[in-house]
Amino acid sequence: MTDRYDAIVVGAGHNGLVCAALLARAGKNVVVLEANDRVGGAAVTREFAHGYSVSACAHLLYQLQPEVRKELGLSPAVAAGDLQTIALAEDGKHVRLAANGVEGVSSEDAEQYRRFRKRMTRFADLLRKHLNRKPPRLGTKSRGDLFSLVRLGLDMRMLGKNEMQEFLRLIGMNIHDEVTERFEHPQLKGAVCLDAVLGTHLGPRSPNTIMTYLYRNAGNHGRMDVPKGGMGSFSEALAHRARSAGVTILTGMRIQRIVVDNGRVTGVETAGGETFSSYTVISNADPKRTMLDLVGARHLETGFARRVRHFRSRGNAAKLHLALDGLPTVAGLVKKDFEQRLVIAGDEHYVERAFNPAKYGKYSPEPVVEMTFPGFRDESLAPAGKHVMSAVVQYAPYGLEGGWSGASKQAFTDVVIGTIARYAPDVASRITASELLTPADIESEFNITGGHWHQGELTLDQFLFVRPFAGASQYAMPLDGLWLCGSGAHPGGGVSGAAGRNAARTILEREKQA
Amino acid sequence: MNRQEVHQGRLKSPFHSCLEKLDSVNEWHQWSGYSSPNELYCSDTEYFAIRNSTGVFDLTPMTKYRITGPDALGYLNRLVPRDMAKVAPGRVAYTVWCDDNGQVIDDGTIFHLREGEYRLCSQQRHYDWLLESTAGFDVTIAHETEDVAALAVQGPTSFAILSRMGLDGLENLKYFGLAHFDFHGAELLVSRTGFTGDLGYELWIEPGKAEALWDALFDAGKLHGIRAIGTHALELARIEAGFLAAYEDFLPADETVRTGVSRSPLELGLGWLVDFKKPNFNGRRALAREKREGSTWRLVKLDIEGNKVAHASYIFPNSRASGDNIGFVTSAAWSPVCKKNVALGTVKAPHGKPGDTVWVEIYYQREMHWNRRMAKAVVVDKPFWAPARRSATPPGLY
Numbered sequence: 001m002t003d004r005y006d007a008i009v010v011g012a013g014h015n016g017l018v019c020a021a022l023l024a025r026a027g028k029n030v031v032v033l034e035a036n037d038r039v040g041g042a043a044v045t046r047e048f049a050h051g052y053s054v055s056a057c058a059h060l061l062y063q064l065q066p067e068v069r070k071e072l073g074l075s076p077a078v079a080a081g082d083l084q085t086i087a088l089a090e091d092g093k094h095v096r097l098a099a100n101g102v103e104g105v106s107s108e109d110a111e112q113y114r115r116f117r118k119r120m121t122r123f124a125d126l127l128r129k130h131l132n133r134k135p136p137r138l139g140t141k142s143r144g145d146l147f148s149l150v151r152l153g154l155d156m157r158m159l160g161k162n163e164m165q166e167f168l169r170l171i172g173m174n175i176h177d178e179v180t181e182r183f184e185h186p187q188l189k190g191a192v193c194l195d196a197v198l199g200t201h202l203g204p205r206s207p208n209t210i211m212t213y214l215y216r217n218a219g220n221h222g223r224m225d226v227p228k229g230g231m232g233s234f235s236e237a238l239a240h241r242a243r244s245a246g247v248t249i250l251t252g253m254r255i256q257r258i259v260v261d262n263g264r265v266t267g268v269e270t271a272g273g274e275t276f277s278s279y280t281v282i283s284n285a286d287p288k289r290t291m292l293d294l295v296g297a298r299h300l301e302t303g304f305a306r307r308v309r310h311f312r313s314r315g316n317a318a319k320l321h322l323a324l325d326g327l328p329t330v331a332g333l334v335k336k337d338f339e340q341r342l343v344i345a346g347d348e349h350y351v352e353r354a355f356n357p358a359k360y361g362k363y364s365p366e367p368v369v370e371m372t373f374p375g376f377r378d379e380s381l382a383p384a385g386k387h388v389m390s391a392v393v394q395y396a397p398y399g400l401e402g403g404w405s406g407a408s409k410q411a412f413t414d415v416v417i418g419t420i421a422r423y424a425p426d427v428a429s430r431i432t433a434s435e436l437l438t439p440a441d442i443e444s445e446f447n448i449t450g451g452h453w454h455q456g457e458l459t460l461d462q463f464l465f466v467r468p469f470a471g472a473s474q475y476a477m478p479l480d481g482l483w484l485c486g487s488g489a490h491p492g493g494g495v496s497g498a499a500g501r502n503a504a505r506t507i508l509e510r511e512k513q514a
Numbered sequence: 515m516n517r518q519e520v521h522q523g524r525l526k527s528p529f530h531s532c533l534e535k536l537d538s539v540n541e542w543h544q545w546s547g548y549s550s551p552n553e554l555y556c557s558d559t560e561y562f563a564i565r566n567s568t569g570v571f572d573l574t575p576m577t578k579y580r581i582t583g584p585d586a587l588g589y590l591n592r593l594v595p596r597d598m599a600k601v602a603p604g605r606v607a608y609t610v611w612c613d614d615n616g617q618v619i620d621d622g623t624i625f626h627l628r629e630g631e632y633r634l635c636s637q638q639r640h641y642d643w644l645l646e647s648t649a650g651f652d653v654t655i656a657h658e659t660e661d662v663a664a665l666a667v668q669g670p671t672s673f674a675i676l677s678r679m680g681l682d683g684l685e686n687l688k689y690f691g692l693a694h695f696d697f698h699g700a701e702l703l704v705s706r707t708g709f710t711g712d713l714g715y716e717l718w719i720e721p722g723k724a725e726a727l728w729d730a731l732f733d734a735g736k737l738h739g740i741r742a743i744g745t746h747a748l749e750l751a752r753i754e755a756g757f758l759a760a761y762e763d764f765l766p767a768d769e770t771v772r773t774g775v776s777r778s779p780l781e782l783g784l785g786w787l788v789d790f791k792k793p794n795f796n797g798r799r800a801l802a803r804e805k806r807e808g809s810t811w812r813l814v815k816l817d818i819e820g821n822k823v824a825h826a827s828y829i830f831p832n833s834r835a836s837g838d839n840i841g842f843v844t845s846a847a848w849s850p851v852c853k854k855n856v857a858l859g860t861v862k863a864p865h866g867k868p869g870d871t872v873w874v875e876i877y878y879q880r881e882m883h884w885n886r887r888m889a890k891a892v893v894v895d896k897p898f899w900a901p902a903r904r905s906a907t908p909p910g911l912y
Contacts (some may be wrong), residue, residue: 263793292650296650297649297650298589298650299650300650301794301796301797302643302646303614305647305649305650306649
């Protein structure tokens with residue numbers, strides 16, 4: 001007979017750790033079981049070449065919710081804080097974007113950008129409130145659901161009549177239309193488009209890419225930080241908080257199945273044959289993996305199983321890591337600019353053209369790239385005098401025609417390096433090692449079905465009331481004792497902690513009602 | 515299975531030539547892509563064949579799915595609310611299946627043909643739903659409607675006819691049982707099932723042997739009053755038996771647009787099919803909630819005074835028809851065999867308990883002029899027609 005835990009959390013991603021820590025704070029005996037050998041899920045630091053380390057998947061901290069920060073007393077050490085975004089231009093006349101201003105554009109563009117950011121910040125703040133509570137279910141008679149629905153309506157109304165109309169107009173709209181209406185400068189348009197589509201299977205002309213832009217800004221008003229020691233050190237700090245709250249964290253524990261007995265979950269079984277018992281199992285794994293692989297469709301109802309299978313979760317963002325024996329040369333940049341975030345996003349058409357082939361299972365011949373050089377202010381990541389580059393590259397579809405192989409990965413790596421070389425001609429000569437993680441690699445390394453940043457596409461049909469799907473929007477799955485706490489649940493991905501925190505609060509609240 | 519060819523136009527059942535020979539009114543309708551007779555000469559005569567001798571109905575258009583594989587039982591137990599583990603090989607189970615909201619998609623019968631091998635029969639097509647339900651199960655669903663010719667042989671003399679046809683041992687076949695026989699070198703499946711509430715059987719055979727089976731059957735039945743029948747006669751018989759028909763007494767839940775117009779098994783008087791001891795089946799959570807909180811609707815069988823048929827009548831709690839109605843009639847008929855004015859209807863709970871009196875508002879036409887009448891109706895518990903011979907084993911040699 002094994003010990004019975006008050007709760008088992010499947011997966012030590014940041015949301016799993018946040019959820020576990022908050023439950024332990026409320027007096028629960030919680031165990032977290034992680035398949036990989038280190039905690040953090042997709043927020044980890046690891047070596048990719050001898051002496052060179054990077055944040056292997058997520059590499060910037062910008063969405064960590066203030067509530068999570070406060071409740072768990074987190075203050076991540078920052079190597080480079082409040083990053084600027086430098087949108088590269090081939091002629092060296094780059095555009096520099098900050099949260100509230102932009103340099104390198106006409107005064108008209110600058111004024112438009114200031115207004116744009118003001119409005120987006122206002123709307124993102126509205127959204128943020130609702131990302132940090134469980135979303136209402138539609139069509140129930142529950143007073144809680146009605147109340148939060150009324151709050152959502154009221155919050156919108158409080159924007160004032162005109163702004164509410166704008167909010168409703170913009171929320172389903174695409175970013176392309178908005179940037180072409182407002183801005184002239186190509187790099188400015190491209191950079192804003194890139195922020196809207198990063199980590200999604202969407203192009204600037206895809207619907208609701210203003211919503212994804214808002215989502216990105218709904219944490220810290222768009223402030224981006226590079227954590228010291230990479231994202232892994234943030235996860236370690238989080239795990240430390242959880243452990244000191246009494247959570248047991250066991251790594252190298254791959255869950256084989258979530259045990260269902262007589263219509264409710266009773267625990268989990270690991271690949272190694274170990275059993276952990278609990279009447280509460282909280283899965284930080286993605287909804288498909290949780291419901292179809294770990295639980296099994298036979299324990300679900302047909303309609304629900306259909307919704308799980310149809311959950312869109314095919315990733316389109318790859319990660320490229322380069323070990324560099326020196327910083328590359330970029331016309332128009334000085335050395336200290338390499339602590340900033342550099343993006344290659346041409347203009348709004350460049351981003352859309354990059355997306356086009358991905359719709360048909362091909363990678364972009366001219367990809368969009370978000371580059372950081374985290375070793376610039378952090379000696380722990382590369383040998384003295386050397387550097388690492390961590391880049392998010394789009395688009396690299398999960399379902400590449402013919403599949404991802406060594407050859408196709410090499411070919412895409414060459415494409416990306418060729419693209420970077422248009423701005424940094426000497427980059428190839430600086431490279432001593434490289435690593436490309438396609439969505440397929442992200443799937444297998446981080447156990448995310450489809451290798452999608454958000455565990456599932458962030459679109460209005462998979463958002464708020466219907467995230468991940470109708471009938472499961474409040475973390476509770478239609479199987480007694482089973483919960484989701486990962487980014488596949490409301491509100492979505494990014495290292496925000498919101499899903500984990502909301503799930504923990506919902507579980508505790510439900511317990512109080514029972 | 516992969517069907518390359520898409521049939522265009524109406525299909526003809528393998529019994530079509532047999533039916534055509536007997537047909538004198540040329541009244542056909544479309545049923546699941548097949549031509550099916552409304553009546554062949556006179557629906558009254560055909561009806562009386564069911565009740566007094568034997569009526570033969572071409573059942574081929576009935577949708578049939580073969581369900582096989584190691585997980586067939588587990589699959590069915592998740593699909594339907596009834597406990598299929600209790601249905602032994604050689605038995606047939608009537609059941610409904612529901613969506614996640616506990617609303618009835620359709621009703622039908624599941625034949626446990628041989629250990630782990632099942633056939634599901636229903637009036638409507640459900641391939642999509644059945645395939646969707648296979649996720650997580652090692653099971654194969656084959657649509658075999660066109661591969662099986664079927665006849666319903668219903669009426670008091672049906673056993674005598676089939677015995678005369680040479681089906682030895684049929685006397686041991688119990689109500690809702692099935693047995694395999696040899697017919698001209700082919701396997702003939704006989705089940706003691708039907709849609710008439712009377713003694714009767716259903717015969718299932720490969721299409722190539724259909725005409726021979728028909729001839730053998732009608733040969734044997736010559737002195738037992740055998741008659742081919744159409745849908746009108748069958749419809750009357752099924753109302754007397756209190757059986758439900760999709761699109762009449764309930765709407766398939768997957769075809770409704772508005773909420774509140776579909777029905778749960780509890781609302782259709784089929785609570786006995788729902789086994790809450792099973793940990794998971796489609797609709798379980800919703801049905802458990804409904805059982806706790808109470809149903810909205812209740813199916814009623816009505817014994818109505820007078821002889822004016824209560825087609826589509828509103829149902830009221832009192833004779834003045836004041837205030838809101840409490841429901842409406844879904845199927846109605848004058849029952850010749852019961853000599854009763856009967857109907858099936860749906861009323862809002864808590865109305866409609868057995869023994870309750872309600873009032874139906876009947877509109878009827880006499881020489882073009884419309885008349886209205888409030889008729890008193892008693893809610894009855896049992897089917898209007900359920901003779902002992904229906905389930906007697908061995909059956910009578912009438």
